[in-house]
Amino acid sequence: MTGTLLAADAAERDAADPLAGFRDRFQLRDGLIYLDGNSLGALPKATADRLARVIAQEWGEGLITSWLGALWSTAPRRIGDKIARLLGAASGEIIATDSTSVNIFKALTAALSLRPGRAKLLSEATNFPTDVYMMQGIEAFSGGRVRAVTADPDAVLDALDDEVAVLLLTQVHYKSGRVRDMAQVTRKAHDAGALVIWDLSHSAGAIPVDLGGANADFAIGCGYKFLNGGPGAPAYLFAAARHQAATPVLSGWFGHARPFSFEEDYDPAPGIERFLCGTPPVLGLAALEAGVDLLLEADMGELRRKSLALGDLFMERMEPLCARYGFALASERDPARRGSQVAYAHPRGYEIVQALKELDVIADFRTPDVLRFGLTPLYLRYRDIVETVERLERVCATEAWAKPEYQERAAVT
């Protein structure tokens, strides 16, 4: 098929796309193709206005009274409840605050406290590093009481012995995009007497999630990817209602049952609020809320359908490049096991990602050799996929990647 025909076909699919209207709700420069929404989501236009209001009116005019008057105090819970609607959780089971890493620590220690006598924290090798690092920090501090272990990704369920207190897994793998069956894994872990913490950083807003249906224990996730909450956005933590008597180690004053009584002893709040710690990050929360509000306007089923269709189109268009230039699919083909991204391995992966940037395509490189293309159905068009592969072909045909300055490696998730 020629480029023109392809473009016409893509334009037709864009015209029929029920989600097409959402693209205009984001600030996206003409010409730019942004395939890194799973590192940092694009800016919703409403966010700038909302932040300007929070700053000038709520902070500038309301000052300290805005903690109650502008509902800053309850923002972590209110936004958590909104995220809960995306993730199949109940009201009062999610709180938005702190970073993903800090929330992993809270979830790990809370889950540990519910499994006395069990010493192992289990994850998979190749998990996103911070998940395992946080486990290792707990091991180091525990003085031998806790062990952090990882197993081969395909064998992690076989490693569920009677010493495992907590299994920490990412539902959608950050590099391959492989999706874990949350209900099945949770059931197996429960059968082995362990609790599960799900890292939903690449799931929330990208694929349908049903925490309640999966009988999930704990979950954490990131606000700045598919939730479009902004750089370093507050993260969130899910604790099933049945686990909310667990006490997180990070017992800061905002997790107290009566923070403004200034009592001498820590007495955790009865519900999900005990997973708060310090004073909530109001500006970051406001941006996160704007991102979540926008996502809640879309139908998750439609998002998933389009995400898969974008991926199918991407893989179809890539086939000649795989044959000609040596790209190898590094993500799942099976829709049931595929997140909202496609990835290819290529020995020149890093340089190619750099060269694509010069053609106004932003993708992501992940060591050692993976080009990662995030597919954000809220603001990507079918024509963007066709155009991306055309520009990629140009990079390869002209060897535009062979520049000395691309040898210097630097990347940011």
Add this chain to the structure above:
Amino acid sequence: MTGTLLAADAAERDAADPLAGFRDRFQLRDGLIYLDGNSLGALPKATADRLARVIAQEWGEGLITSWLGALWSTAPRRIGDKIARLLGAASGEIIATDSTSVNIFKALTAALSLRPGRAKLLSEATNFPTDVYMMQGIEAFSGGRVRAVTADPDAVLDALDDEVAVLLLTQVHYKSGRVRDMAQVTRKAHDAGALVIWDLSHSAGAIPVDLGGANADFAIGCGYKFLNGGPGAPAYLFAAARHQAATPVLSGWFGHARPFSFEEDYDPAPGIERFLCGTPPVLGLAALEAGVDLLLEADMGELRRKSLALGDLFMERMEPLCARYGFALASERDPARRGSQVAYAHPRGYEIVQALKELDVIADFRTPDVLRFGLTPLYLRYRDIVETVERLERVCATEAWAKPEYQERAAVT
């Protein structure tokens, strides 16, 4: 002296005030007297513009490339270095990130690791609650290895026995404003073999601090008080260069020596960056930086002189009210021991603070009976102090505090 004469006198002092020009750099509504800058600092006018730029340009246009292109990655260290100039620390000894509470946890566990064989975390009763709560969380998690203890404020140095690993004290007490002698206390703690963590939440930007001169070990503090960093602003952590081999338990990926190598094992960054944990909160950091930048324009000696002068004037004007209406000074009179606030105890303290609000004076109530008046020399005028006491007198003379709705207690630091 009559009101008019007083007002003329205050106007004269305002006219001679070398810091007078700073008031116009803040958004402050005419008529409002804001005496709660030690709960939430006022909004610097530059902050709104800076945030708008970070959102529209750095996030909206630069997207993921801004982590390097707009220097987001190094913001925690860059802002830490700026705060270091306010606090007498060296470059590379302070990092800005996370909440005060989370940073307390990092400092406590890092200090503990430097004192093996010692089990006690010591603080003073009446310390700001989150400090002690974080100690209690560590105790609960430690399985008996660590004990969190508090001593009477006047006897805390006597409690430094050979089991104390860490002494955690707030330099300027949140309620009384009492200032601790940092150098002397640190020396005594070192003599007893303990390390000290200073909570500088009510010190930074309020009184001169010399962490280096005091041979301080660790410190943490809050970004949203006198630093004017905005609601829930990122906090900061100081670790003296000699202690930066200590490993904080919160071993997130941003504290890794090579975060973007995605290695399997945690290997802490060599310097202060190891006290980072998750992805830095970019929006909050941008607002914090604007606040700190403004403060760095002022001379700390001038700020301190004016702060004390405002306090002296406040106490002088309050004397008739103490005699007539039963206010009792609840903060230090001695300038050497007084922070940037004055406080009065009164049995109707809560109701009076509410009634003052209706006269456009925002002060703070702290249990059980303390009216706390924060003195922010950057934006307060002498005339504001005179006017505050006049409005307070009106509240008392008319018993404006005696409203049923004021009985319902609610307050936010």
